[in-house]
Amino acid sequence: MIMSDSKDFDFNKAVEELKGITEYLESDEVQLEEAMQKYKRGSELASQVKVYLDQAENTIKSIKQPD
Amino acid sequence: MKTLKMIDQVLTVSEFNDYVNQTLEYAYPEVIIEGEVSSFKVNQNKWVFFDLKDDSSTISCFMSIYQLKLPIQDGMLVKVHARPKLTQWGKFSITIMSIELSGEGSVKKAYEILKAKLDKEGIFSPDRKRLLPQFPKNIALITSRQAAAFNDFTTVLSDRWSGLNISHYQVQVQGEAAIDQIVAAVEYFNKQPDDYDALVIIRGGGSLEDLQVFQAEPIVRSIFASTIPTMVAIGHEDDVSLAELAADIRAATPTDAARRLVPDKKEFLDDITSSTLMQTELLRKTIVKSRIVLDSFNHSILILFKSLQSTIANYQVGMTAAMDRLIAAHWSSLDAVNAKLVSLNPEAVLQRGYAVVRGDGDSVVRNYQDISIGEQLNIKLSKGQLDVKVIDKYK
Numbered sequence: 387m388i389m390s391d392s393k394d395f396d397f398n399k400a401v402e403e404l405k406g407i408t409e410y411l412e413s414d415e416v417q418l419e420e421a422m423q424k425y426k427r428g429s430e431l432a433s434q435v436k437v438y439l440d441q442a443e444n445t446i447k448s449i450k451q452p453d
Numbered sequence: 454m455k456t457l458k459m460i461d462q463v464l465t466v467s468e469f470n471d472y473v474n475q476t477l478e479y480a481y482p483e484v485i486i487e488g489e490v491s492s493f494k495v496n497q498n499k500w501v502f503f504d505l506k507d508d509s510s511t512i513s514c515f516m517s518i519y520q521l522k523l524p525i526q527d528g529m530l531v532k533v534h535a536r537p538k539l540t541q542w543g544k545f546s547i548t549i550m551s552i553e554l555s556g557e558g559s560v561k562k563a564y565e566i567l568k569a570k571l572d573k574e575g576i577f578s579p580d581r582k583r584l585l586p587q588f589p590k591n592i593a594l595i596t597s598r599q600a601a602a603f604n605d606f607t608t609v610l611s612d613r614w615s616g617l618n619i620s621h622y623q624v625q626v627q628g629e630a631a632i633d634q635i636v637a638a639v640e641y642f643n644k645q646p647d648d649y650d651a652l653v654i655i656r657g658g659g660s661l662e663d664l665q666v667f668q669a670e671p672i673v674r675s676i677f678a679s680t681i682p683t684m685v686a687i688g689h690e691d692d693v694s695l696a697e698l699a700a701d702i703r704a705a706t707p708t709d710a711a712r713r714l715v716p717d718k719k720e721f722l723d724d725i726t727s728s729t730l731m732q733t734e735l736l737r738k739t740i741v742k743s744r745i746v747l748d749s750f751n752h753s754i755l756i757l758f759k760s761l762q763s764t765i766a767n768y769q770v771g772m773t774a775a776m777d778r779l780i781a782a783h784w785s786s787l788d789a790v791n792a793k794l795v796s797l798n799p800e801a802v803l804q805r806g807y808a809v810v811r812g813d814g815d816s817v818v819r820n821y822q823d824i825s826i827g828e829q830l831n832i833k834l835s836k837g838q839l840d841v842k843v844i845d846k847y848k
Contacts, residue, residue: 404728428732449622449638
C-alpha cells in the first residue's frame with residue numbers, strides 16, 4: 387500500500403501494527419510463511435511512518451470565541 | 454444647587470437613602486480598599502458578609518458568593534474593588550465587585566486552605582491521573598498568543614513532531630477576567646472531547662501574585678472535570694499551582710510541556726529503523742530455524758525408511774525360513790505317503806514272493822471253497838504267469 391494522503395494515514399494504528407509484527411516475530415509460534423508476509427507488511431509500515439513524519443505539517447487554528 | 458434646595462424639602466427615608474447613594478455613586482463610582490478580613494460569614498449560601506479593617510477603622514462589606522473566587526478567611530489581607538452604599542436599613546457598607554488577595558501571607562494562606570479542601574475531595578488524587586496518548590494528533594491549547602509561552606510551546610512542538618493539529622483558544626493568563634475565560638475555554642473544548650487528544654494550558658513565568666489565576670477554584674475544578682486528558686504548565690519553578698496539581702500531567706515550563714506531549718521525531722525514526730533491523734534478524738532466525746526443522750524432518754524420514762527397510766528384510770528372511778520349513782514338512786509327509794503307497798503296491802507284494810490267483814472271469818481267488826477240482830486258474834507271479842489246474846483242495 388502506498389500512502390496517498392498523509393491526512394488519511396492513521397499513524398497510531400500503523401505504529402501499533404508495527405509493534406504487533408515485532409511481537410509476533412519474537413514469539414515462539416512463528417510460521418515461516420506468515421513471518422515472511424508480516425515482515426513484508428512491517429517494512430511497508432516502517433516506510434509509511436517515515437514518509438508521514440517527513441511530509442506531515444503542523445497546523446495552528448484559532449478558535450473563534452463565542453461572544 | 455440641588456443640595457441647597459434639599460434643606461427646605463422634606464424627604465422620605467427612602468428618598469434620603471436614594472439621594473445619599475446617588476451622591477456616593479457619583480463621588481466614588483469605584484474604590485479600591487485594602488484591609489484585613491474579619492467576621493467573615495456566608496448567609497444562605499448566597500451572600501457574603503465580612504468586615505474590612507485596619508488599625509483604627511472598620512467597614513462592613515457585602516458581596517455575592519458568585520463573585521467570590523478565592524478562599525477568604527479572617528485575618529487575610531485583601532484588596533477589594535467596591536462601591537460604597539447606604540443600605541435600606543441605614544447601614545453603611547461597601548458592595549464588593551471583585552476581591553483579590555494582598556500580600557504573600559494571604560496568598561499562601563488562601564492557597565493552603567483551598568489546597569486542603571480540594572485534596573479532601575480527591576481532586577489531586579494520583580489514582581485518577583490519566584496518561585496522554587503516546588502520539589497525540591489534535592491538541593487543544595489554552596493560552597495567550599501574545600505571551601512568549603505560545604511561541605516557545607509551538608516552536609518546540611514543530612521541532613519535535615509532525616502532523617499536529619493545534620486548536621488555540623485565546624485567553625488572558627492573568628487578572629480577574631482570566632479565570633472565567635480559561636474556564637470557558639476548557640468547557641468549550643470539552644463539548645467535543647473526542648476531537649482532541651490532549652488539552653494543554655500554558656503560561657510563562659511570573660510573580661506569585663501574577664500566577665494567582667491558576668490557584669482559582671473554578672479553574673482547578675474545570676481541569677478536574679475535563680474529559681480530555683490535561684497538561685498544565687505554569688512556568689513558575691518554585692510553586693506548583695493548584696491547576697497543575699489537578700492536571701493529569703504537570704510540566705515545568707511551556708517548553709517542557711511540548712517535550713512531554715510529543716516524542717522526538719529523530720529518536721522515533723531511529724527506533725523505527727532499529728525495529729526494522731530487529732524484524733529482519735528475527736525473520737532470518739525463523740528461516741534458519743525452519744531449515745533446521747526441515748533437515749531434522751528429512752533425517753527422521755531417512756531413519757524411518759532405513760528402519761522400514763531393515764524390518765522388511767527381516768520379514769523376508771523370516772518368511773523364507775518359514776516357507777522352507779513348511780516345504781520341508783510337506784516333503785517329509787509326502788515321503789511317508791510315498792513309502793506307504795510303495796508298500797501297498799501289488800507289484801511290491803509280488804516281489805516279496807506272494808502271488809495273485811485268478812479264476813474265471815479274471816476274478817481274484819480268495820477262498821478254496823470257490824474253486825472246483827479240475828478248474829483252471831491263472832497265477833500271477835512277480836515275474837510271469839502260470840496257468841494251472843486244481844488237483845485237490847482243502848482247508
